[in-house]
């Protein structure tokens with residue numbers, strides 16, 4: 001029957017576009033939900049929704065942005081309520097993007113070879129700090145820095161102005177930089193159950 | 209370009225959100241300014257660190273997830289084909305009604321009149337006579353107002369938002385509005401169910417699990433019959449969504465049949481009277 005064939009065709013088209021993004025979707029879902037089971041559910045719901053509405057996807061447009069919009073919407077509607085999140089204070093939205101993005105502290109650190117400790121922080125530590133970001137900041141950091149979407153794509157996905165995306169990204173990164181700098185500080189001073197990479201860093205530091 | 213200007217543009221530069229001429233100006237400045245070169249390197253390192261952390265194997269989709277997705281896609285495809293088949297047969301019947309005034313054609317014509325009428329009533333968004341009722345309250349409220357018992361079907365992730373009496377053509381019907389459990393009512397997913405008695409058999413529809421699916425004015429209408437009572441569900445969901453709404457869920461199948469209900473009611477699982485369901 002011809003109808004069966006058309007279903008098969010659209011299934012094939014959908015899989016060709018969506019399956020290569022499965023790892024990206026899962027990685028983003030992990031950062032959003034911070035829980036393996038929830039991440040799997042979120043990806044499944046996203047996939048099925050995307051498949052159902054696949055006829056509404058405009059062929060030739062940015063499929064990754066389209067399916068990530070479904071992912072973020074599904075997360076916001078369904079999962080966010082389950083996850084207790086601290087609401088953002090109003091002021092955080094008002095942060096201006098024209099403000100200096102990088103603090104002097106960061107500048108000093110850049111001039112200092114110790115800044116390279118960033119490179120040596122384990123992925124687990126970095127992800128842990130991302131996961132601690134308040135959800136609105138975390139969302140744009142995930143989309144911009146982990147998934148490399150443009151400001152405009154993110155604005156369209158979250159249905160907020162581009163300026164809001166930039167200010168959230170700006171603040172999110174600042175929080176993250178601060179946390180990672182502190183992380184590095186405490187780990188260097190206490191140094192009990194440190195990951196290998198930091199031990200190696202300390203060894204090198206002693207040599208220097 | 210000076211250092212202050214660079215500070216202001218660095219974020220956009222790193223995010224590849226600057227024009228070519230701005231990029232050039234920054235490149236030129238960085239080539240000559242140690243302070244800004246170090247700053248740029250440090251920030252790039254920070255962003256690279258985030259990227260690297262994200263690309264570990266622990267962030268890759270587990271094989272079980274891929275399998276689960278394949279199964280769900282298969283299931284969705286099966287559902288689609290069934291629904292499409294139903295729709296095509298309805299369409300064929302409609303054509304038959306136009307070309308040949310057969311008995312079947314007449315039935316289809318009448319059925320379509322009811323489909324159009326329920327959609328017309330649903331879109332009017334009449335005020336509800338009881339708001340946010342429990343299923344039991346709905347059944348009690350309709351008791352005595354209609355000459356048939358109203359069993360309130362339960363749909364996954366939907367709550368009854370209100371109920372009232374409405375007429376479907378000449379028949380007095382119970383109307384129950386459902387909203388998405390988690391939505392705000394503005395999202396797709398809001399539905400209206402009409403329940404009315406039809407002893408003469410004016411509305412020719414099948415029983416569950418083989419409902420008729422028709423459409424009118426952009427809405428889908430799922431119709432089925434339980435004895436002399438006709439159910440018509442109006443929804444803006446597409447057929448895939450409806451398919452997920454209607455299949456019986458195993459959880460409901462386990463409960464014993466109520467003594468008042470007919471003994472054989474295969475697959476009427478999502479459509480149980482409120483007395484069998486836990487109150488929400």
Ligand SMILES: [Zn+2]
Pocket residue numbers: 210211214237241242243244245
């Ligand atoms: Zn400079």
